[in-house]
Amino acid sequence: MEKTDMLPHKAEILQIKQETETNLNIKTFRIQFQDSGVRENFNFKPGQFMMVTVYGVGEAPFGFSSSPTEKDYIEFSVKEVGLVTEALHNLKEGDEIGIRGPFGNGFPLESTENKNIIFIGGGIGLAPLRSLINYVLDENNRDKYKKVQLLNAFRSPEDTLFCDDYEWWENSKDTLVKYTIDEPCEGWSKCVGYPHTLIEDELDYNLPDTRVFTCGPPIMIKFITERLQELGIEPEEIITTLEMKMSCGVGKCGRCNIGHYYVCKDGPVFTLDQLREMPDEY
């Protein structure tokens, strides 16, 4: 595989989907490399990330939100927070961006085979999980995994992400999908409350060989990981991803290090066991 470590490759924006209609402004970008050679050789794992350049503005890291089983395009989803993300949100279909990567370790795919899986995503944290969810539920991979459970948490019904996937997720074999919002709201008949308060009642959390992938705001991860441990899930079976400020993406600049870990190279995916070894800087 040829890796585009330092030199961005040009990609065209094929489609932009406005995911949310609230002040949490999130869009999903569907892109394709312009060079057919790059297109064919660009392989990534769910949980890895790429550095995206908006020409004339800057570069920022984003996880893949589509699955590598999707061969015709790549997707990533962006919450508008500052300079680069605002510039990305202002782009149009047909515009050109630069891509370096893929970088980082990605989620452990092989060691997750034959396990029951729980996904707990909060807000934009569902984006990197969606890459893995769609990989696991792909018809060529589904039989490698046991029961798949999703607990997707959003602030409000207007903040729900990836709605086009729900029917497929809900109808997949041996799959349980739950959605929750923070506060009760007219017209919402699904769960209400923070996800850590729902695990016991809404999920089969005590199946043997269960691995949990969780991603979301740091406060959600704190409560989720505490609750999962109280429920008896081992720290090495609790997996999350970190978002640190990054520059090079390849372990050279030191921008992303926590203790002896470089998040860009050793992560961004870590087990709870590994997080416990780190100084409290994330």
Ligand SMILES: Cc1cc2nc3c(=O)[nH]c(=O)nc-3n(C[C@H](O)[C@H](O)[C@H](O)COP(=O)(O)OP(=O)(O)OC[C@H]3O[C@@H](n4cnc5c(N)ncnc54)[C@H](O)[C@@H]3O)c2cc1C
């Ligand atoms: C491995 C990885 C994967 C990521 N995946 C996604 C993704 O799928 N979708 C998504 O929307 N975002 C993702 N991010 C976060 C994204 O990179 C930042 O939101 C982005 O860099 C902000 O750039 P900006 O120029 O718009 O903001 P700036 O103008 O630089 O800053 C605006 C605000 O965002 C904060 N900020 C800047 N960079 C980061 C960062 N890396 N992490 C957390 N806060 C930051 C700043 O402190 C400031 O408060 C990821 C980050 C990493 C490291």
Ligand code: FES
């Ligand atoms: S971003 Fe440069 S070392 Fe990680």
